[in-house]
Amino acid sequence: MAEPLMKVENLTKVYNSDAKEVVALKNIEFTVQKGEFISIVGPSGCGKTTLLEILSGLRLPTTGSVKIKGKAVTGPQRSIGIVFQEESTFPWRTVLENVEFGLQMQGMPKAEYRDKAHKMVELVGLKGFENSYPFELSGGMRQRVAIARTLVTQPEIVVMDEPFGALDEQTRLILGGELLKIVEQTKATVVLVTHSIQEAALLSDKIVVLSARPGKVKYLIKSTLPKPRDATALTTPEFAEITQKLWSSLEEESLTKRHDVDNDSSRVVGQ
Numbered sequence: 001m002a003e004p005l006m007k008v009e010n011l012t013k014v015y016n017s018d019a020k021e022v023v024a025l026k027n028i029e030f031t032v033q034k035g036e037f038i039s040i041v042g043p044s045g046c047g048k049t050t051l052l053e054i055l056s057g058l059r060l061p062t063t064g065s066v067k068i069k070g071k072a073v074t075g076p077q078r079s080i081g082i083v084f085q086e087e088s089t090f091p092w093r094t095v096l097e098n099v100e101f102g103l104q105m106q107g108m109p110k111a112e113y114r115d116k117a118h119k120m121v122e123l124v125g126l127k128g129f130e131n132s133y134p135f136e137l138s139g140g141m142r143q144r145v146a147i148a149r150t151l152v153t154q155p156e157i158v159v160m161d162e163p164f165g166a167l168d169e170q171t172r173l174i175l176g177g178e179l180l181k182i183v184e185q186t187k188a189t190v191v192l193v194t195h196s197i198q199e200a201a202l203l204s205d206k207i208v209v210l211s212a213r214p215g216k217v218k219y220l221i222k223s224t225l226p227k228p229r230d231a232t233a234l235t236t237p238e239f240a241e242i243t244q245k246l247w248s249s250l251e252e253e254s255l256t257k258r259h260d261v262d263n264d265s266s267r268v269v270g271q
């Protein structure tokens with residue numbers, strides 16, 4: 001197999017606050033190949049956001065490492081693009097100006113960045129809205145702007161934290177299908193954190209299922225969905241099989257967590 005684009009090795013994160021130690025992640029290991037679409041799912045509080053922050057270089061692990069092409073990630077860098085859950089467009093810039101921002105910051109000549117931004121705006125389906133401001137768009141359209149703004153700089157890897165989290169399930173799946181087309185055309189490599197089993201099953205080549213806190217890799221599920229895929233894959237037997245696997249592994253974890261909470265509270269009651 002080819003050398004992975006990203007390699008996560010023996011990653012552990014311990015938070016120390018108010019003299020309390022919280023082990024958020026423990027011995028996380030997985031690889032991401034160039035062009036792969038990976039999703040990370042797990043019960044609430046298992047460390048998904050922490051993991052994404054470490055992969056992006058926004059936070060350092062306590063032990064272990066993240067490497068891109070063999071080089072350790074020790075801080076934010078141009079090779080990693082980030083799309084956050086919350087709306088991260090600049091309200092004072094038009095759609096086109098939002099998409100141009102990263103290229104402008106790189107010092108690219110105006111004619112070149114304008115041309116690239118126009119093409120990217122078209123690719124994300126916002127042609128005709130170049131001069132609109134974010135407040136004039138729907139939530140889904142604003143997230144397309146955020147995605148376009150990140151992808152236009154052609155990062156080696158794009159990390160996304162629930163980019164469609166604020167949208168209803170139907171819209172997020174439709175946008176997810178569109179995202180796949182954009183990712184295919186731009187040949188982007190994506191690591192996505194999501195709470196949605198359906199979104200993970202539809203979009204991913206590989207799904208990393210984390211256990212309840214401390215987050216450990218519980219399963220690595222490889223997709224059997226044929227490519228190219230879009231929202232029509234939702235009715236296939238392969239999709240049903242993947243969602244079933246995800247559902248049962250996450251249910252197990254939620255029950256484990258529930259059991260821990262119950263035990264904790266019984267200890268408190270008994271003290």
Ligand SMILES: Nc1ncnc2c1ncn2[C@@H]1O[C@H](COP(=O)(O)OP(=O)(O)OP(=O)(O)O)[C@@H](O)[C@H]1O
Nearest residue numbers: 015017022024043044045046047048049050051213
């Ligand atoms: N800055 C911090 N300081 C101390 N503890 C933290 C910090 N950030 C997160 N944690 C703890 O680490 C654990 C993992 O948090 P994290 O937000 O990464 O989980 P998550 O899986 O993204 O949660 P959710 O699904 O609810 O968004 C939680 O117990 C949380 O309280």
